[in-house]
Amino acid sequence: MAKKKTIYDVADSSGTSPSTVAAVLNGTWAKRRISSDTADRVRLVARQLKYRANRQASGLRTARSGLIGMVLPLHDNRYFSSLSQHFELEARRRGMCPVVVSALRDPEEEKRTVATLISHNVDQMFIAGATDPDALSLMCAEADIPHINVDLPGRLAPSVISDNYWGAAQLTRQLLDQQQASGTDAPGEIYFLGGIGADHNTAERIRAFRDEVTARQGPPRPGQVIACGYDPLNSLTAMRSLFETLGRLPTALLVNSTIAFEGVFEFLRTLPASAFEDFVVGCYDWDPYLSYLHFPVTMVRQDARQIIERAFGFLDSKEPVTPEITLIRPQLVFP
Amino acid sequence: MAKKKTIYDVADSSGTSPSTVAAVLNGTWAKRRISSDTADRVRLVARQLKYRANRQASGLRTARSGLIGMVLPLHDNRYFSSLSQHFELEARRRGMCPVVVSALRDPEEEKRTVATLISHNVDQMFIAGATDPDALSLMCAEADIPHINVDLPGRLAPSVISDNYWGAAQLTRQLLDQQQASGTDAPGEIYFLGGIGADHNTAERIRAFRDEVTARQGPPRPGQVIACGYDPLNSLTAMRSLFETLGRLPTALLVNSTIAFEGVFEFLRTLPASAFEDFVVGCYDWDPYLSYLHFPVTMVRQDARQIIERAFGFLDSKEPVTPEITLIRPQLVFP
DNA sequence: ATGAAAGCGCTAACAA
DNA sequence: TTGTTAGCGCTTTCAT
Numbered sequence: 012m013a014k015k016k017t018i019y020d021v022a023d024s025s026g027t028s029p030s031t032v033a034a035v036l037n038g039t040w041a042k043r044r045i046s047s048d049t050a051d052r053v054r055l056v057a058r059q060l061k062y063r064a065n066r067q068a069s070g071l072r073t074a075r076s077g078l079i080g081m082v083l084p085l086h087d088n089r090y091f092s093s094l095s096q097h098f099e100l101e102a103r104r105r106g107m108c109p110v111v112v113s114a115l116r117d118p119e120e121e122k123r124t125v126a127t128l129i130s131h132n133v134d135q136m137f138i139a140g141a142t143d144p145d146a147l148s149l150m151c152a153e154a155d156i157p158h159i160n161v162d163l164p165g166r167l168a169p170s171v172i173s174d175n176y177w178g179a180a181q182l183t184r185q186l187l188d189q190q191q192a193s194g195t196d197a198p199g200e201i202y203f204l205g206g207i208g209a210d211h212n213t214a215e216r217i218r219a220f221r222d223e224v225t226a227r228q229g230p231p232r233p234g235q236v237i238a239c240g241y242d243p244l245n246s247l248t249a250m251r252s253l254f255e256t257l258g259r260l261p262t263a264l265l266v267n268s269t270i271a272f273e274g275v276f277e278f279l280r281t282l283p284a285s286a287f288e289d290f291v292v293g294c295y296d297w298d299p300y301l302s303y304l305h306f307p308v309t310m311v312r313q314d315a316r317q318i319i320e321r322a323f324g325f326l327d328s329k330e331p332v333t334p335e336i337t338l339i340r341p342q343l344v345f346p
Numbered sequence: 347m348a349k350k351k352t353i354y355d356v357a358d359s360s361g362t363s364p365s366t367v368a369a370v371l372n373g374t375w376a377k378r379r380i381s382s383d384t385a386d387r388v389r390l391v392a393r394q395l396k397y398r399a400n401r402q403a404s405g406l407r408t409a410r411s412g413l414i415g416m417v418l419p420l421h422d423n424r425y426f427s428s429l430s431q432h433f434e435l436e437a438r439r440r441g442m443c444p445v446v447v448s449a450l451r452d453p454e455e456e457k458r459t460v461a462t463l464i465s466h467n468v469d470q471m472f473i474a475g476a477t478d479p480d481a482l483s484l485m486c487a488e489a490d491i492p493h494i495n496v497d498l499p500g501r502l503a504p505s506v507i508s509d510n511y512w513g514a515a516q517l518t519r520q521l522l523d524q525q526q527a528s529g530t531d532a533p534g535e536i537y538f539l540g541g542i543g544a545d546h547n548t549a550e551r552i553r554a555f556r557d558e559v560t561a562r563q564g565p566p567r568p569g570q571v572i573a574c575g576y577d578p579l580n581s582l583t584a585m586r587s588l589f590e591t592l593g594r595l596p597t598a599l600l601v602n603s604t605i606a607f608e609g610v611f612e613f614l615r616t617l618p619a620s621a622f623e624d625f626v627v628g629c630y631d632w633d634p635y636l637s638y639l640h641f642p643v644t645m646v647r648q649d650a651r652q653i654i655e656r657a658f659g660f661l662d663s664k665e666p667v668t669p670e671i672t673l674i675r676p677q678l679v680f681p
Numbered sequence: 682a683t684g685a686a687a688g689c690g691c692t693a694a695c696a697a
Numbered sequence: 698t699t700g701t702t703a704g705c706g707c708t709t710t711c712a713t
Contacts, residue, residue: 357700364700365699369699378698379698380699403705405705407705409705
């Protein structure tokens with residue numbers, strides 16, 4: 012293979028110097044007042060030689076890279092992939108190369124990932140849905156890399172997250188309204204299912220659920236909140252035992268994630284149509300097909316676009332960095 | 347902020363030399379036969395100083411980067427995100443840092459993306475679902491970067507893609523069987539809807555559809571294949587006008603993608619249950635919720651894991667590179 | 682308006 | 698077993 016061309020090759024072939032070539036080719040143009048003659052010649056030769064800049068070299072020199080990193084739990088999840096999609100869009104708009112890496116909610120993997128990205132000198136970092144955002148924050152801080160938390164809040168950097176409390180409150184209220192309309196709003200009749208109590212987002216949603224239920228029906232029993240995790244298998248089991256305990260469906264149910272909903276539905280589908288007569292259900296998170304089931308589902312759709320835009324807003328601004336939390340309201344999607 | 351530590355700092359503080367430090371810290375360990383004493387001392391000091399290797403520098407020197415790139419159309423699509431998820435997994439397993447960038451099926455964006463990745467000296471490249479794989483192949487070849495096509499085949503590098511013909515043939519046959527079972531298998535009664543005829547994958551699926559239909563009922567009329575694109579709005583319109591033309595649903599329908607299916611369903615849901623009596627439907631591509639609709643849907647699930655694994659197989663092997671196409675059979679998912 | 686040269690942090694000969 | 702040194706390709710003073 013032909014050896015890679017460098018600015019020296021271009022300089023030689025165009026009868027100029029490396030520094031001139033560099034200036035012409037990377038827009039430092041203005042500083043050095045280069046004649047448009049030379050500039051044109053350099054560009055021509057560069058094209059002929061198929062010169063390609065080496066970002067490692069320029070990065071080494073400038074201590075920057077043009078890369079912007081994002082650690083993400085997973086790709087195959089509608090909400091997360093929506094985050095990364097918008098992240099890439101905004102990164103591009105800023106002339107940077109987005110680098111999204113998933114770390115599977117594994118704390119060690121998250122740290123390794125961040126360390127790797129730092130070693131490649133990413134200019135900025137998005138920490139999305141990390142299990143321990145602050146640990147990653149520290150790493151970034153030590154490397155002097157501007158960074159921001161997204162989806163889950165941290166204490167050491169600005170965080171832009173969904174307003175989980177608000178979203179869950181709206182959804183709960185909606186379910187309670189529907190319940191009331193069908194006259195089945197007896198205390199103890201609405202349930203929250205799915206998620207992990209220790210998780211910040213789930214905790215906020217549960218808090219909202221409790222508050223709203225309390226306002227209408229008095230404080231819920233502990234058994235009304237079933238934080239059985241996200242796995243469909245768990246939610247299937249939980250749903251089945253709930254049904255067996257009650258001898259029927261609850262009159263209202265809030266499912267915490269589309270994934271948990273899969274398990275719930277797996278059970279629901281086994282029931283006859285009559286079982287759904289006085290049943291209202293909602294899901295925190297959105298999936299187009301959820302609106303296509305044989306009973307209506309109210310959903311909460313998180314605003315990935317706005318979350319990302321606001322997050323970039325923090326990184327773009329030259330304001331001093333304070334670890335404030337910005338809440339972005341999700342959208343209620345009616346059946 | 348404290349200035350960044352280099353191997354020189356570590357060398358000084360540990361009373362050794364830069365090359366020793368480098369050797370200890372990056373596993374060149376074996377070549378230089380370093381005493382475990384020095385090694386330990388170096389590692390200790392490195393930790394104390396919070397030394398972090400600079401991959402740009404080492405990459406510049408070695409003409410490698412430890413990065414492995416992937417260009418992808420989109421993130422928010424179950425199949426693609428499944429591809430990237432497996433890609434990352436395998437990349438990690440090989441000690442490389444995966445860099446996935448989406449280019450929105452925009453040929454220019456694809457080229458820009460690949461150029462950027464090349465300029466960062468990625469060691470290998472995955473070209474997934476690109477609009478013009480060969481253009482990207484050429485760029486990689488010029489930069490001497492081993493690369494591979496995935497999801498869509500190219501002529502200049504090995505390609506690992508779904509066996510679209512096989513999958514669509516299976517699906518079509520399944521639909522024809524069901525149709526036959528209900529005695530509605532009159533010629534002209536099965537339709538293919540969605541996708542773009544010019545797209546390789548769609549073309550293969552249509553070819554299979556044609557062949558299977560021909561075998562059973564004789565060649566389909568042109569109108570039985572409706573390649574109206576992927577947009578749900580288009581498929582909604584197409585579906586509606588098909589219904590109006592026939593005065594009812596066709597007895598069998600193969601929808602080419604879950605996205606197109608959204609539009610189809612948007613129309614179907616407006617119909618009374620009676621309309622579905624003699625209706626069988628299949629979808630090329632998989633979504634868990636599609637099995638939850640009020641009528642059964644047979645799906646084709648592409649095997650992202652195997653596609654990625656085989657693709658890595660090509661890159662791992664030292665065999666001479668030939669632009670062969672490897673077909674991976676998808677899985678038929680029954681309702 | 683342009684060139685020369687130092688140096689970013691690391692690796693790999695080559696010495697010792 | 699370890700140290701010295703010459704680059705990798707680029708940017709950036711400082712000269713001219």
